[in-house]
Amino acid sequence: xPLRWRVWCRAFGVALLVHLTLPDxxxxxxxxxxxxxxxxxxSLLVAPPTPGSGRFYASFxxxxxxxxxxxxxxxxxxxxxxVLVLAAGSALVLARVGDDRTHARALRxxxxxxxxxAAFHKTNRDFLDPAVSCATGGMRLLAENWSVPLxxxxxxxxxxxxxxxxxATLGLLALVRPAWALLLALAMHLPLTIVFAPAFAWVMLPxxxxxxxxxxxxxxxxTWRTRRRVVLAVGLxxxxxxxxxxxxxxxxxxxxxxxxxxxxxxxLGGYVVALVTRRDGALEGRLANLERGRPGxxxxxxxxxxSGTTPYLGLQFHHAAAxxxxxxxxxxxxxxxxVPESVRASDPYVRVEGLxxxxxxxxxxxxxxxxxxxxxxxASLRAAVEAWCxxxxxxxxxxxxxxxxxxxxxxxxxxxxxxxxxxPGLFQTNLPRECPARCIH
Numbered sequence: 001x002p003l004r005w006r007v008w009c010r011a012f013g014v015a016l017l018v019h020l021t022l023p024d025x026x027x028x029x030x031x032x033x034x035x036x037x038x039x040x041x042x043s044l045l046v047a048p049p050t051p052g053s054g055r056f057y058a059s060f061x062x063x064x065x066x067x068x069x070x071x072x073x074x075x076x077x078x079x080x081x082x083v084l085v086l087a088a089g090s091a092l093v094l095a096r097v098g099d100d101r102t103h104a105r106a107l108r109x110x111x112x113x114x115x116x117x118a119a120f121h122k123t124n125r126d127f128l129d130p131a132v133s134c135a136t137g138g139m140r141l142l143a144e145n146w147s148v149p150l151x152x153x154x155x156x157x158x159x160x161x162x163x164x165x166x167x168a169t170l171g172l173l174a175l176v177r178p179a180w181a182l183l184l185a186l187a188m189h190l191p192l193t194i195v196f197a198p199a200f201a202w203v204m205l206p207x208x209x210x211x212x213x214x215x216x217x218x219x220x221x222x223t224w225r226t227r228r229r230v231v232l233a234v235g236l237x238x239x240x241x242x243x244x245x246x247x248x249x250x251x252x253x254x255x256x257x258x259x260x261x262x263x264x265x266x267x268l269g270g271y272v273v274a275l276v277t278r279r280d281g282a283l284e285g286r287l288a289n290l291e292r293g294r295p296g297x298x299x300x301x302x303x304x305x306x307s308g309t310t311p312y313l314g315l316q317f318h319h320a321a322a323x324x325x326x327x328x329x330x331x332x333x334x335x336x337x338x339v340p341e342s343v344r345a346s347d348p349y350v351r352v353e354g355l356x357x358x359x360x361x362x363x364x365x366x367x368x369x370x371x372x373x374x375x376x377x378x379a380s381l382r383a384a385v386e387a388w389c390x391x392x393x394x395x396x397x398x399x400x401x402x403x404x405x406x407x408x409x410x411x412x413x414x415x416x417x418x419x420x421x422x423x424p425g426l427f428q429t430n431l432p433r434e435c436p437a438r439c440i441h
Contacts, residue, residue: 107210235269
């Protein structure tokens with residue numbers, strides 16, 4: 001198989017292992033899918049399988065089944081899980097013995113789709129409002145991480161616009177100069193890794209391998225082998241500065257998070273050295289964008305874009321590259337600048353209007369305020385009612401509105417809620433009713 005296939009398999013194995021370090025994955029109910037992912041990751045790392053072999057089908061089928069299990073039934077809310085499913089599925093269907101061009105093209109399209117879809121979701125009023133924007137909140141967290149608190153008015157509207165421009169530029173630059181786009185991607189993912197997304201960079205990096213040719217990857221390998229000291233110096237110096245800035249005001253280490261940050265600094269250092277020392281056409285021009293493959297390469301991108309429409313239709317919010325976007329699709333708070341509210345099929349949120357609890361429950365007024373201040377959905381309200389009843393809220397009289405209909409339940413601890421069944425993980429669970437609202441994950 002081509003060098004690119006072998007490098008991608010190992011990078012994908014690393015992505016799976018880094019994905020398993022996320023707190024989201026540390027649930028008892030995920031143990032069986034997680035064991036499958038770990039086994040598949042080790043299989044890919046030890047020896048990249050040949051397409052068509054038994055180990056090839058076993059490794060990638062396990063990834064697809066394991067992540068679909070968490071997405072469909074175990075409350076997985078992560079877009080990166082969808083990316084892992086689509087990348088593994090494209091390998092199963094599109095990779096051929098001796099030819100990975102169609103699979104590499106699918107990776108390129110999928111990678112571009114994630115960044116451009118994320119930028120599209122962020123094209124809304126609240127993301128561009130520095131008072132509530134996730135971009136401004138992220139920069140404030142980054143400054144606090146580096147022990148340099150950012151004043152509330154520091155460059156205000158600059159951060160949201162900058163992030164939108166960077167994310168959109170990343171997608172467009174990848175079409176014409178992928179080598180420089182990858183440099184921009186590494187630089188963008190570093191602050192995201194520090195403040196918001198400790199595994200997302202490593203999940204996206206295998207996709208960038210699809211933009212590279214065997215000669216580009218060979219040059220990167222030679223750079224690491226022959227200029228190791230320079231690479232370590234270029235990568236470790238900013239990593240040490242970042243760590244020193246963090247430990248000025250913080251004394252609790254986060255090994256998994258900080259090791260991922262360190263790995264990205266080293267990758268960035270190695271890639272900068274490789275760009276500076278490139279020769280013989282390596283990392284120049286449009287790279288693998290000039291390759292062609294079978295039409296099936298568009299299928300993963302199509303599935304991703306279909307998922308990206310679901311927030312606007314009211315079908316789900318998670319799994320759609322809309323995290324940290326400030327996007328609101330609920331009635332009265334719709335904020336997207338390009339998509340009209342009329343496309344929404346129904347408002348999927350439940351609004352609690354009244355709550356009366358038993359006399360033995362402490363903090364009844366706080367609970368009432370909490371219930372009325374948030375938007376719920378059927379799965380989250382059922383889970384909340386169960387927790388309230390276990391804490392002694394019975395009898396729990398509940399009045400709420402869902403899809404334009406008002407419902408009243410005499411005792412929600414005994415009577416079932418008149419709401420449809422819904423799997424967990426489709427919608428945000430901490431979304432306030434008022435708008436605009438500060439960024440939430």
